[in-house]
Amino acid sequence: MEADGEQLCEAARNGDFEKVRALIDSGADVSYFDSNGLTPLMHAAKLGHADVVKALLEAGAPWNALSPSNLSAGDFAMDSGHQDAFEVLLNAGIQAELILGTIARKTEKDGDSNEDYLEDRVSFSEDKLMDSNSKAVMMAWEKPLMEAHAKAVCSGGGHILNIGFGMGLVDTAIQQYSPTKHTIVEAHPEVYERMLRNGWGERDNVKIVFGRWQDVLPQLESYDGIFFDTYGEYYEDMREFHQHLPKLLKPGGIYSFFNGLCGGNAFFHVVYCHLVSLELENLGYLVQLIPLPVKDCLGEEVWQGVRHKYWQLDTYYLPVCQSTQDSE
Ligand SMILES: C[S@@+](CC[C@H](N)C(=O)[O-])C[C@H]1O[C@@H](n2cnc3c(N)ncnc32)[C@H](O)[C@@H]1O
Numbered sequence: 001m002e003a004d005g006e007q008l009c010e011a012a013r014n015g016d017f018e019k020v021r022a023l024i025d026s027g028a029d030v031s032y033f034d035s036n037g038l039t040p041l042m043h044a045a046k047l048g049h050a051d052v053v054k055a056l057l058e059a060g061a062p063w064n065a066l067s068p069s070n071l072s073a074g075d076f077a078m079d080s081g082h083q084d085a086f087e088v089l090l091n092a093g094i095q096a097e098l099i100l101g102t103i104a105r106k107t108e109k110d111g112d113s114n115e116d117y118l119e120d121r122v123s124f125s126e127d128k129l130m131d132s133n134s135k136a137v138m139m140a141w142e143k144p145l146m147e148a149h150a151k152a153v154c155s156g157g158g159h160i161l162n163i164g165f166g167m168g169l170v171d172t173a174i175q176q177y178s179p180t181k182h183t184i185v186e187a188h189p190e191v192y193e194r195m196l197r198n199g200w201g202e203r204d205n206v207k208i209v210f211g212r213w214q215d216v217l218p219q220l221e222s223y224d225g226i227f228f229d230t231y232g233e234y235y236e237d238m239r240e241f242h243q244h245l246p247k248l249l250k251p252g253g254i255y256s257f258f259n260g261l262c263g264g265n266a267f268f269h270v271v272y273c274h275l276v277s278l279e280l281e282n283l284g285y286l287v288q289l290i291p292l293p294v295k296d297c298l299g300e301e302v303w304q305g306v307r308h309k310y311w312q313l314d315t316y317y318l319p320v321c322q323s324t325q326d327s328e
Contacts, residue, residue, distance in 0.1 A: 005032030005040075012040040012056065015049035020056065030061040037068040045073035045089060048082030053089060063092045064268070074267030093271035094278075117232035118212070122190050127302075129167050129191070134307040137231045138166035141297045145258075145316055146170040148292060149227050152256050152320045154179060158224030161248065163213045163241070165191055168200070170227055181205050183220070187212040187230075213241065222250050229258035235272070242283060251325035255285065259319050263311040273317055280321050289317035 008028045011019035020040070024030065033039055041061040044052040053073070057063060066072055071079075074093060077086040120132040127140040150173030153160055160179045162171055165186040174182055182205050186192050192210050195201065201208055209216045213230070214237075226249055228241055238257065249255050261276060262268035277287040295314040303309050 002032075004028035006034065008032060008040040009034050009038070009043050012044040012049065012052050013047060015044070015047060015052055017049075017051050017055065020044075020052050024055065024059045030056055030059045031065065033065075039065050039073070041065070041073040042067060042071075042076050045082065045085050046076040046080055048077065048080060048085050050082070050084035050088050053077070053085045057088065057092045063089055063096060066265075070265060072265065072267050074270070075265065078267055078270070089267070090271060090274065093267070094274055097271060097275055114212070114230070114232040114237070118187055118189075122188060124167075124194065128306070130306070131231075134305065136306045136308070136310065138169070139302065139306075140167065140169070141294075141302050142258075143169050144297065145292065145294070145318065147173045148290075148318050149229075149256050149258070150174045150177065152318065153225030153227045153254050155254055156224045156252065158250075158253075159183070159221065160225040160227075161185070161220065161223040162227045162229075164229040164231065165195055165200075166229065166231070168195070168198070170229065171200070174227075175203070175206075179205060179225075181207065183207045183209060183223070185209045185211070185213050185216055185220075217244060220248060222248055222253075224250055224253045226253065226255045227257065228255075235261060235276075238276075239279060242280060245283060245285075245323075249323055251323055253323055255280075255321040255323075256319050259289070259317055260310060263313060264309065266313050269313060269317075276319070280319075284324050285321040286324055288320045290320060292316045292318055 004023060005028060008020065008023045009032065011023060030040060039061065041053060041056045044056060064072055074086060074089040077089055117131055122137060123130050129137040131137055146169040150170050154174055154177035157179060159181040160174050161183045162174060163185045165171060165184055171184055184206065186195060186208065195208060200206055209219055228238065245255060261272035273289055277289065280287045293314065294316045
């Protein structure tokens with residue numbers, strides 16, 4: 001079996017389509033990892049052999065297997081600029097996730113379940129908000145991103161909704177645009193208490209709704225701009241939130257969310273950017289993903305004392321979604 005696997009890796013590297021086919025037909029293991037921890041699919045992707053990539057995927061090769069340096073076949077194709085192989089892998093990833101949603105079971109910032117998190121203590125410091133497992137709920141390096149989100153959701157003025165206060169970065173930025181009204185939903189008791197201590201409850205245009213967004217939906221209205229950034233929730237929870245957008249977002253309004261989907265792997269992130277765009281387009285929104293470089297705000301020191309590096313990419317794709325209905 002091992003010899004077959006090695007031969008498959010070699011044939012994949014050489015782009016020898018016939019040999020790859022013959023080895024697959026004779027039962028060679030398409031999920032084989034060689035001594036460098038690479039699969040035949042990774043070898044083919046790295047060298048841009050799109051036909052071999054396709055044949056391996058059709059034979060059941062795992063599109064999301066990771067090398068020891070946490071790279072998938074799609075990362076190899078992307079990093080080597082092999083567009084054809086990249087697209088075959090991207091389509092395979094999208095199809096697989098549409099059906100199985102395997103990676104979607106990971107939380108946005110990979111915390112514990114939402115209920116556990118909401119019952120646990122959190123700790124605040126100047127540059128982060130941490131849960132009881134030393135996982136970061138929110139970090140100050142995201143400030144420029146939050147400012148960009150605020151700018152997007154406040155572009156039409158009016159009544160703005162933010163789900164998830166965290167460190168208050170996005171809400172502080174939203175306030176700079178002097179919205180007519182600014183509603184904030186926050187579910188963690190300690191975060192809520194801190195908001196009140198810091199005077200958020202006394203601001204004329206601010207309304208705070210304490211509770212999980214799922215539970216307080218009946219108290220919500222419809223808004224000109226909405227931002228969504230919770231913690232400890234799954235992609236499915238965000239998808240459930242999106243189902244409420246037609247009621248929550250006024251025609252012509254702007255919706256944005258923290259786009260940390262699979263932020264630990266560049267290729268998985270691309271797959272999820274496509275999936276979430278497809279999902280929102282199907283709901284009738286025009287979706288733009290605006291690239292923002294984040295490399296400079298993210299030195300190694302940022303992650304000191306943090307258990308999980310929830311973001312490892314150089315570019316952040318800021319989602320701006322506009323309802324395609326007229327605002328009249
Ligand atoms: C990542 S932080 C938000 C950071 C915020 N965007 C900022 O600029 O500081 C997530 C926040 O969502 C809150 N949260 C988590 N689950 C929630 C839920 N189901 N409903 C409402 N808030 C929730 C958390 O307590 C936390 O304060």
